[in-house]
Amino acid sequence: MPRRALRTSVALTGLAAAATGVSVTGGLFSQDPDALTPAAADMATTTPAEPVATAAPTADTARSARSARSEQRPGRQVVSRSARRTDATKAAALEMSGGSGVTRSERLSEGDPRDIARALLPAYGFSSDQFSCLDSLYVSESDWRVDADNPTSSAYGIPQALTQLHDLPADYMTSAESQIRWGLEYIQDTYGTPCSAWSFKQGNGWY
Numbered sequence: 001m002p003r004r005a006l007r008t009s010v011a012l013t014g015l016a017a018a019a020t021g022v023s024v025t026g027g028l029f030s031q032d033p034d035a036l037t038p039a040a041a042d043m044a045t046t047t048p049a050e051p052v053a054t055a056a057p058t059a060d061t062a063r064s065a066r067s068a069r070s071e072q073r074p075g076r077q078v079v080s081r082s083a084r085r086t087d088a089t090k091a092a093a094l095e096m097s098g099g100s101g102v103t104r105s106e107r108l109s110e111g112d113p114r115d116i117a118r119a120l121l122p123a124y125g126f127s128s129d130q131f132s133c134l135d136s137l138y139v140s141e142s143d144w145r146v147d148a149d150n151p152t153s154s155a156y157g158i159p160q161a162l163t164q165l166h167d168l169p170a171d172y173m174t175s176a177e178s179q180i181r182w183g184l185e186y187i188q189d190t191y192g193t194p195c196s197a198w199s200f201k202q203g204n205g206w207y
Contacts, residue, residue, distance in 0.1 A: 113144045113158060113176045117184075120177075124184045126194060133195035138183070140201065146176050159183025 111119075117138075118131055126134075141160045142148030149156050154164040157179040161168060166186075169178045184194075191197040191207070201207040 113146070113180065116177050117180050120180060120184060124188050126184070126188075130194045133193070133198040134187075137194060137198040137201055137207065146174065146179060159186065161186070 114135065117134060118128070121128060121130060121134075138144055138158055142158045144158055146157060148158065148160065150160060154162050156163050157172065158176065159179055159182060161172070161179070161182060163172075166182075168182060169175075171178045172182060187194055187197045191200060197207050
């Protein structure tokens with residue numbers, strides 16, 4: 001009978017295993033919501049961890065943070081894009097010049113007499129094409145010399161004004177500008193234009 005006993009023992013063991021499988025299956029797929037397996041029961045009774053609340057930053061918090069950073073860096077100056085900036089080189093130049101602009105004004109009397117005459121032509125109503133006649137006239141009279149002196153008369157200066165006959169400006173004897181102004185006014189009153197004066201001089205030897 002040993003073989004029958006062995007078969008009976010194996011059969012009983014198989015039945016026990018099948019019963020265990022049915023029990024597990026019934027626990028996992030039970031239709032009763034209140035019926036929980038031991039593992040599910042343990043999970044249900046475990047208290048979930050509370051989430052850590054993160055406080056949203058407020059305006060006061062942001063200002064406090066900026067203030068703290070400013071206190072940590074006392075030497076740093078906040079400069080906006082609209083702030084006025086002075087270039088270092090420019091600032092040094094202004095300090096050397098006392099901060100005031102320097103303008104250069106050159107007197108006409110310090111320039112070449114021909115340049116002075118060109119600049120003064122419009123003031124007496126003469127166009128620039130009259131300069132060639134004026135140049136020829138004054139070259140023949142004085143060669144544009146301020147101190148040109150005629151030993152046979154009282155004629156003096158660029159336009160050879162007769163000093164004993166005409167009422168001349170106080171600086172006429174030394175100023176090219178003063179002499180040219182007087183000469184242009186004389187030509188305007190007497191001949192109308194430098195070209196007319198030069199034409200007269202060519203025909204008479206004087207003007």
